[in-house]
Amino acid sequence: MERAIELRGVSKMFLLKHNRSWDLKVKALSLFNPRHREQVETFWALRDVTLTVAKGESIGIVGPNGSGKSTLLRIMAGIFQPSSGELVVHGRVAPMIELGVGFNVELTGRENIYLNASLFRLSRRETDAIYDRIVAFSELEQFIDTPVKNYSTGMYARLGFAVAVHLEPEILLIDEVLAVGDERFQQKCMARMEDLRRRGTTIVLVSHAMETIRSMCDRAGFLLHGRLEAEGDPGKVIAEYRAALHLLGAEAAVATG
Amino acid sequence: MMLVVYTIAFKYVMRTGIPHFTFFLLAGLMPWQFFAGALTASTHAIVGNGNLIRKVYFPREVLPVATVLFTFTQFILAMAAVLPVVILIDGVPLSWVALMVIPLALVHLLFTIGCAFALSALTTSFRDVSHFTEFALMLLFWLTPIVYQVQMAPGPLKVFFRTSPLAAFTVAYQDILVRGVLPDLAVGTTVIAWAVVTLVLGHAIFRRRSAGFAELV
Numbered sequence: 060m061e062r063a064i065e066l067r068g069v070s071k072m073f074l075l076k077h078n079r080s081w082d083l084k085v086k087a088l089s090l091f092n093p094r095h096r097e098q099v100e101t102f103w104a105l106r107d108v109t110l111t112v113a114k115g116e117s118i119g120i121v122g123p124n125g126s127g128k129s130t131l132l133r134i135m136a137g138i139f140q141p142s143s144g145e146l147v148v149h150g151r152v153a154p155m156i157e158l159g160v161g162f163n164v165e166l167t168g169r170e171n172i173y174l175n176a177s178l179f180r181l182s183r184r185e186t187d188a189i190y191d192r193i194v195a196f197s198e199l200e201q202f203i204d205t206p207v208k209n210y211s212t213g214m215y216a217r218l219g220f221a222v223a224v225h226l227e228p229e230i231l232l233i234d235e236v237l238a239v240g241d242e243r244f245q246q247k248c249m250a251r252m253e254d255l256r257r258r259g260t261t262i263v264l265v266s267h268a269m270e271t272i273r274s275m276c277d278r279a280g281f282l283l284h285g286r287l288e289a290e291g292d293p294g295k296v297i298a299e300y301r302a303a304l305h306l307l308g309a310e311a312a313v314a315t316g
Numbered sequence: 317m318m319l320v321v322y323t324i325a326f327k328y329v330m331r332t333g334i335p336h337f338t339f340f341l342l343a344g345l346m347p348w349q350f351f352a353g354a355l356t357a358s359t360h361a362i363v364g365n366g367n368l369i370r371k372v373y374f375p376r377e378v379l380p381v382a383t384v385l386f387t388f389t390q391f392i393l394a395m396a397a398v399l400p401v402v403i404l405i406d407g408v409p410l411s412w413v414a415l416m417v418i419p420l421a422l423v424h425l426l427f428t429i430g431c432a433f434a435l436s437a438l439t440t441s442f443r444d445v446s447h448f449t450e451f452a453l454m455l456l457f458w459l460t461p462i463v464y465q466v467q468m469a470p471g472p473l474k475v476f477f478r479t480s481p482l483a484a485f486t487v488a489y490q491d492i493l494v495r496g497v498l499p500d501l502a503v504g505t506t507v508i509a510w511a512v513v514t515l516v517l518g519h520a521i522f523r524r525r526s527a528g529f530a531e532l533v
Contacts, residue, residue, distance in 0.1 A: 073531065083442040133530065137373040140527045152373075160371040178374050 061114040062149060063230050063261040064135055069144035071105040071130055071285075104130040106285045107144070114150070117262035119272035119293060121300045122282035123307065128265045131282065132156045132232050135263060150229030150261065153179065157234055159219025164208035168199055168218055171207055175222045189225050196251070197221035198244075217244060224251050230261040249275070269297050319345060319398075326463050334465055336494060339406045342398060343493040344462035344486045347421075350391035351428055351482070352453045354384045358432035359439045359446035366533035376526040377519075380436040384429050392421070411496040420488055423511045427481060430514030433522040440525065440532040460486050478502070481510035 076099050105127045112118050120128050133139045134146060136156055161178050162171045172193055176186040194203055197217045207215060223231070252275060256262060266272055272279055272293050279296040281289040281303070289299045319342060327337040334340050361379040362369065369376065403410055439445040459473070460482045466474065477483040484506040488499040499507070 081441075081443040083444050083448065086442065133370075138370065138530045157371050161368055178372055 062111055062147075063114045063116070064110075064112040064149075064263070065145075065147040066108055066110045066134075067145040067147075069105060069108045069134060069141045069146060070103060071127075071134060071139060072142040073102045073104055075100040075102050103285050105134070105141075108282075108285075108287045110280060110287060110290065112261060112263065114261055115256075115259040116278060117256050117264065117276050119276035119279040120263065120265045120282060121267070121269070121272060121279060121297065123304065126282040127285040128282055129156065129234055130285075132234055132263065132265055135230075136232055148230065152230045153223060153226060153228035153232060156232050157219075158223055159215050162207050162215070162219065165206055167206055168194075168197075168203040168210070171218065172222055176226060179226045179228070181226065189227075193221045193225045196225065196247075213241070213244075220248055224248075224255060228260065230263070231255065232263045234265045235267070272297065318349070322463055332464060332468070336406050336408050339402050339408050340465075340490060340494050341463060342402050343489045344460075346391060346395055346398070347424060347485060347489050348457065348460065348462055348482075350387055351424070351485075352457070353390075354387040354428050355431055355435060355449055355453065356446070357383045357387060358436045359449050361432065361436040362529055363436075363439050363443065363533055369533050370530050376529055377433070377522065380432040380522070381429055383436075384425070384432045388421075388425050388428075408494070409496070413496050413498060414493055416492045416498060417489065420485075420492060420507070423507055424485055426515050427485070427507075427511040430511065430516070430518035433515075433518035437522045437525040437529075440529055456482055459483075461490075462486055479506070481506065481514070484510065 108127075108131065120131060122128050130139065133156060134141055135148065136152055137148075138156070161175050163174060166174065169190075172190060173183065173186050176189075194200055197214075197220075199214060199218055199221075202210065202214065207218070210218070223233070249271075252262065256275070262275070264272065264275060276293050278291060279293040280287055281296050281300045283303060288303065289296050319338070322341055322345065323338050326332050326334075326341070358380050361383040362376065365379055402408075435445060435449060459476065460480065461469065461477065466477055466483070466487060469477065477487075484503050488503050488507055491497050491499045491503070498504075
């Protein structure tokens with residue numbers, strides 16, 4: 060089996076600094092005055108996650124809010140460095156975890172396509188080659204020379220998705236993709252994702268939409284409090300996730316009740 | 317603007333008696349404005365692009381370098397626009413040595429990028445670095461022979477000038493543009509040595525800290 064992403068015992072710790080000072084001035088004062096001293100608390104966003112994603116596989120990550128899903132994606136993208144453990148990535152990762160990020164709202168749709176492509180290290184000529192397909196997919200021909208700040212939320216997201224899926228990454232990381240556009244456009248997105256899958260793109264998808272995970276993914280992982288609680292067949296993992304949610308809900312009810 | 321005010325202040329009010337004062341001032345002031353502008357902007361290069369850094373992976377070096385290059389372009393354009401006018405009015409004979417301003421500006425660019433690496437990285441941890449930078453630049457302006465000549469400074473300041481990279485760059489610009497001579501070996505070495513050291517050191521600082529940028533901005 061050819062591997063695309065290997066995580067070995069990856070943990071990520073954040074320092075929660077209460078009374079965190081961003082000033083050199085206050086920092087200097089705190090040497091003399093304990094009132095200014097910061098208190099540091101550690102928070103483990105990910106604990107000992109070991110996961111291998113095969114080439115061409117698509118894997119879904121589920122979990123409640125704050126369970127570490129986005130942190131996991133950011134580590135895969137190289138935005139965060141793991142605190143411990145090891146990450147090996149084989150292939151070109153789409154370096155963005157959110158659609159339309161890196162757009163400059165003052166620029167037009169056309170300019171933003173080139174800007175976004177350059178973040179992906181595509182040359183101008185390479186972008187020229189896919190430009191028409193991106194515009195056609197986004198259905199924004201009419202507005203492509205309008206500054207993005209005048210776009211509606213849906214238009215913005217459509218352009219973001221269109222760029223992301225046409226850059227032909229070997230590994231695509233997506234956080235909550237299907238908040239995009241109306242139903243018809245969503246179906247178009249799904250079709251495009253299927254298309255990428257068939258052509259061997261490795262996909263890591265974070266979503267709260269269980270249906271999407273079930274239909275799109277070969278495998279799923281369930282994160283809870285930063286631990287990978289379950290991994291395997293999407294149906295089974297989702298069932299486990301739901302069971303855990305119920306349990307959490309019951310605990311919360313007891314705690315507040 | 318600054319050029320006009322300083323010319324009036326130092327040429328007519330204080331009567332410093334520096335020959336071709338406007339041109340002399342221009343040769344020192346415009347590179348300084350590039351340097352100061354680039355550093356001030358560079359303190360925001362990383363912090364001001366927090367959203368991008370938290371969500372996209374790309375070589376973080378792009379941000380400070382782009383900031384400096386932007387200011388550098390403005391500097392070159394301003395020089396190209398103002399230089400001929402001042403030469404015409406002031407009637408300074410320009411020699412071929414003036415062409416040496418191109419390699420000098422490039423070395424100056426590298427030096428500035430080095431400083432920008434360090435400052436942009438430090439601002440992620442300490443936001444008031446940007447205030448300190450502005451303040452330090454204001455002090456350094458008067459400690460650099462821009463509106464006066466090195467020879468006019470008292471002894472202790474001259475010693476400082478011998479090591480200060482900012483003084484060395486200024487003197488080099490003045491030598492090449494105003495006096496039409498190549499800078500002497502000491503100035504040349506100082507300029508190049510500082511550029512190399514700053515670039516290497518600045519990048520090392522930047523490299524060490526850049527892994528944590530996403531968590532700090």
